[in-house]
Amino acid sequence: MKVLIIGAGGHGQCVADTLLRGWRAGSEVEALGFLDDVEPLATDHFAGLPLLGRVPDLGDFPEAAVVVAVGDNAARKRLFEEMASLGRVRATVIDPTAVIGSDVIVGAGSYVGPLSIIGPGCRLGSNVIVNGGGCIGHHSRLGDHVHIGPGVVTARGANIGHGAMVGAGTVIKPEVSIGRGSVVGAGSLVSRDLGEHVTAVGAPARAVRRQEPW
Template sequence: MKREVLILGAGDHGQVVADILLAARAQGAGDTPVGFLDDDERLRGARFLGLPVLGTISELSDTPHDAVIVAIGDNAVRRRLYPALRERGERLVNAIHPTATLASGVRLGEGVMICAGAVLETGCIIGNAAIVNTNCVIGHHSRLGDYAHISGCAVIGGHVQIGEGAMVGIGSAILPGLTVGDWSVVGVGSAAARDVPAQCVAMGVPARIIPWDRRRDG
């Protein structure tokens, strides 16, 4: 079924999502991106990858479309927008690059972004509005919570649990069987060799746990 998709967010991340949808469309996928909505009024009328910025996100109901995807890299913003869109009955599509490899038995939520070269092994479960970035590997039977973001070239071992809103940095590694708690961050190039509690930062090789209160940091 052909669906006309609005991309919510016209920044760098939104343009990557647009590129994924266009690449998938070129390979015969049914979804067609028709433009962006972005709350930066300065972008109104601009074009990225040939697609126009049609207005702000508040104008969604006035802009013709069949489905949407939240294309904003900030996990907390996706956490705010996704439930509101579901409550108003919006259809949310996934953006899956045609060069990504999804094994049999992989389950995806809604509004998921799977970038070029990503590998998802069998039994993986990917939560709503999660991001699996370029050339990363999600090991077998691992689970990503809603709004989580696995950055480019990260490697997640088998049977790993990544919590809601957690961020795994570029080139980092999580050993098999571990848990990364809700809204925690594993730093760039780090190697987690033990569980990372919720609301913490893990940095280094092996990663050292640093408590982090997001409420204090705003």
């Protein structure tokens, strides 16, 4: 399968690195390059792959699957849904160093980064990001468009709502829920449930302001 990466920024380059290492290890998934609408770009190559054009140039590659590699949740959701409306196959990218439980479900278009661990019984929605070193405890659930930062640890049974963002190095205690659209600051300790569309920080994490719903 040939894959186009939508987004040539930092996260896109992480996705490219995973695809290239997988290809060298014998994977049949081949990364063709990037499409990106940001202008101007300083170079025409990122992580060893070429910049092939802008997102509207997608039609030049009718057989390629796509992965939306944009860190911002709202922008990633918009692009993911645009790709779905065009009937494009949305590739799921899992780093070869990740450890995935045998009964885990990972939704379409998601990315699981290097050295991540996804425990048994977990369910990840579509268009999810689990960055490198993330550890998702057994029987946890992540909604669509969730973004898990590097080194996040959830204990068993975490429930992270649609479109939530969990900052790097955060720890989430057992059976705790984070509401849809909420943002948890880096290095927080989430010891009790958080509502929808809030920003929370600290140890223990406390809501400090409201987020505008998408």
